[in-house]
Amino acid sequence: MRYDQTLLEDIRSANSIVDVVGEYVPLKRSGANYTAPCPFHNETKPSFMVSPRLQIFKCFGCGKGGNVFTFLMEYEKITFNEAVKKLADRIGIKLPVYQEQSKEEKSLYNSLYGIYESALRYYQNNLIDKDSDGLAYLKARNISDKDIKTFQLGLALKTQSGLHGYLAKKGFSKEALAKCGLFTSSNGGLRDKFFDRIMFPVYSSDGKVIAFGSRIYKDSDDRGAKYLNSPESPIYQKRKHLYGLYQTKESIIKSDSAILVEGNIDLIALWHHGFTNVVASLGTALTEEQVKLLSRYTKNIYILYDSDSAGKEAAARAISTFITQSIFPKLITLPPNTDPDDFLEDHGTSALRDYIDDAKTFYSFIYEIRNAGKNLDSKRRALTEVISFLDQIVSPVQKELYVQECANLFGVSETNIFRALQALKKKSWKPKDPLNLHVDPYHEEKDIIQLILSHPEQCADYFDDIEVDYFTHPLIRKLFKLFKTKENPDILAGKGAPLLDYFDPKDSDFISDLLFNEQPFSRNDFEKMLIGLQLRKLNVDLNTLNEYIIKHPDNEEKIQEKKAIKHKINQLKKDFKGGTVKKLLS
Numbered sequence: 001m002r003y004d005q006t007l008l009e010d011i012r013s014a015n016s017i018v019d020v021v022g023e024y025v026p027l028k029r030s031g032a033n034y035t036a037p038c039p040f041h042n043e044t045k046p047s048f049m050v051s052p053r054l055q056i057f058k059c060f061g062c063g064k065g066g067n068v069f070t071f072l073m074e075y076e077k078i079t080f081n082e083a084v085k086k087l088a089d090r091i092g093i094k095l096p097v098y099q100e101q102s103k104e105e106k107s108l109y110n111s112l113y114g115i116y117e118s119a120l121r122y123y124q125n126n127l128i129d130k131d132s133d134g135l136a137y138l139k140a141r142n143i144s145d146k147d148i149k150t151f152q153l154g155l156a157l158k159t160q161s162g163l164h165g166y167l168a169k170k171g172f173s174k175e176a177l178a179k180c181g182l183f184t185s186s187n188g189g190l191r192d193k194f195f196d197r198i199m200f201p202v203y204s205s206d207g208k209v210i211a212f213g214s215r216i217y218k219d220s221d222d223r224g225a226k227y228l229n230s231p232e233s234p235i236y237q238k239r240k241h242l243y244g245l246y247q248t249k250e251s252i253i254k255s256d257s258a259i260l261v262e263g264n265i266d267l268i269a270l271w272h273h274g275f276t277n278v279v280a281s282l283g284t285a286l287t288e289e290q291v292k293l294l295s296r297y298t299k300n301i302y303i304l305y306d307s308d309s310a311g312k313e314a315a316a317r318a319i320s321t322f323i324t325q326s327i328f329p330k331l332i333t334l335p336p337n338t339d340p341d342d343f344l345e346d347h348g349t350s351a352l353r354d355y356i357d358d359a360k361t362f363y364s365f366i367y368e369i370r371n372a373g374k375n376l377d378s379k380r381r382a383l384t385e386v387i388s389f390l391d392q393i394v395s396p397v398q399k400e401l402y403v404q405e406c407a408n409l410f411g412v413s414e415t416n417i418f419r420a421l422q423a424l425k426k427k428s429w430k431p432k433d434p435l436n437l438h439v440d441p442y443h444e445e446k447d448i449i450q451l452i453l454s455h456p457e458q459c460a461d462y463f464d465d466i467e468v469d470y471f472t473h474p475l476i477r478k479l480f481k482l483f484k485t486k487e488n489p490d491i492l493a494g495k496g497a498p499l500l501d502y503f504d505p506k507d508s509d510f511i512s513d514l515l516f517n518e519q520p521f522s523r524n525d526f527e528k529m530l531i532g533l534q535l536r537k538l539n540v541d542l543n544t545l546n547e548y549i550i551k552h553p554d555n556e557e558k559i560q561e562k563k564a565i566k567h568k569i570n571q572l573k574k575d576f577k578g579g580t581v582k583k584l585l586s
């Protein structure tokens with residue numbers, strides 16, 4: 001449920017972001033903005049900024065950003081509506097009670113939880129059926145009845161109408177079924193997304209089923225996706241959850257340690273063999289939220305990923321995510337190209353225990369996987385990578401200790417490592433993840449939307465000529481739509497903060513980043529950028545048409561359409577022979 005936009009505007013304009021943030025952190029004036037040490041990550045030099053003009057904040061260290069509502073949500077760990085309430089109270093505005101709407105929203109959430117709960121029962125019943133081939137598969141993989149019960153495993157049958165039929169009979173609304181993520185729509189109806197798969201329910205920390213992971217289980221099954229997870233939904237954001245944690249957290253607390261694995265089968269295998277302090281990262285790159293969640297239970301983390309090259313790279317990325325949260329994981333390296341499940345099968349519990357006892361520090365792990373002992377070149381590369389990790393260590397004492405150890409391992413002086421760290425500091429804002437340097441595929445769209453955000457009045461003449469689907473980034477597309485529809489005059493007037501109300505709070509970092517990056521306006525550059533964008537869209541359309549025409553060579557209408565597009569492309573290219581357009585196209 002969202003409050004009325006004008007009400008939000010009243011609450012916001014009466015709560016200056018500088019005043020509100022200033023109640024939590026010591027703000028200092030710096031030019032047009034205010035700065036402070038960031039309250040969301042550990043730092044001594046302030047990279048947290050508040051803009052009184054845009055009424056937004058942005059941290060250039062950790063990337064957090066948003067308006068006065070999102071600041072409170074993030075700082076106080078409260079919901080949007082709670083933040084609105086708090087700020088309304090602060091200035092003495094009484095909020096209306098939207099009884100009906102909130103009931104509706106509540107009922108959608110309840111329906112979704114109900115659907116997942118019922119789906120779980122359905123899948124479980126399918127599996128325990130004595131003729132179930134899924135059960136035979138799990139037994140063959142040494143997964144016991146007790147494991148199945150603990151992790152509530154289930155089976156999706158071959159049919160694509162089983163779950164739908166079951167849930168429809170239970171009376172769930174069409175809307176809720178369409179939104180739950182367990183179905184795909186075809187010909188106006190819904191079909192089961194998961195069929196002929198082993199199902200692994202994912203739980204929230206308070207024990208509700210909120211998602212499913214799945215895998216194929218027959219040797220003959222040649223469907224592309226071996227693993228398939230249910231998508232995000234109003235009740236599930238994957239970056240915030242860890243598979244198995246609900247069942248294993250007590251063991252994690254008791255042993256004050258956790259073993260982090262990649263897959264759900266690995267997790268169950270470890271559990272089966274008595275390593276009950278285990279969690280899995282749900283098949284995605286480990287996120288900051290997942291690290292924060294896990295660190296509530298323990299700071300002693302063992303990373304046990306597959307020992308193939310993909311697993312090693314994933315582990316190297318996970319190190320970085322942990323270190324930025326001041327956690328120094330140990331890494332377990334199994335013999336080449338094994339996963340934990342197979343390893344336990346072949347070598348047993350005590351062998352894995354030995355490997356855990358031998359777990360490596362992050363720098364020894366990098367030394368090993370980068371083959372640093374081989375020659376000078378690989379050593380230099382490994383050291384550069386280790387230094388990028390050292391750079392992320394927040395505590396100076398910890399940093400010094402690790403520098404000493406790394407200097408010993410790599411056979412270089414501590415002074416030189418500190419020099420290298422100093423040199424890194426001098427570089428401008430570096431990417432958070434040093435292993436993930438890539439060209440941003442959306443940079444053209446970002447450039448354009450940044451100009452629009454900085455100078456909406458000057459750009460407004462063009463809005464009618466720009467189609468919403470010229471933009472491919474979903475958030476940028478939504479931003480542009482807000483300008484094009486011109487429904488909120490504050491947005492057109494270039495106020496930053498109201499924009500954020502139209503987005504999920506999790507997207508506010510991205511949007512604040514665009515807002516803070518103000519660009520000078522040049523009509524000429526803007527037009528060139530637009531033509532570049534338009535050409536890109538036309539080329540995409542042209543490719544689609546070509547594919548169609550190859551299959552249907554007699555369709556005169558499409559052939560004419562193709563001609564028209566080609567003509568338009570040539571026209572646009574002729575209009576702008578300048579370097580910019582060419583660059584955008586290449």
Ligand SMILES: [Zn+2]
Nearest residue numbers: 038041059062
């Ligand atoms: Zn920060």
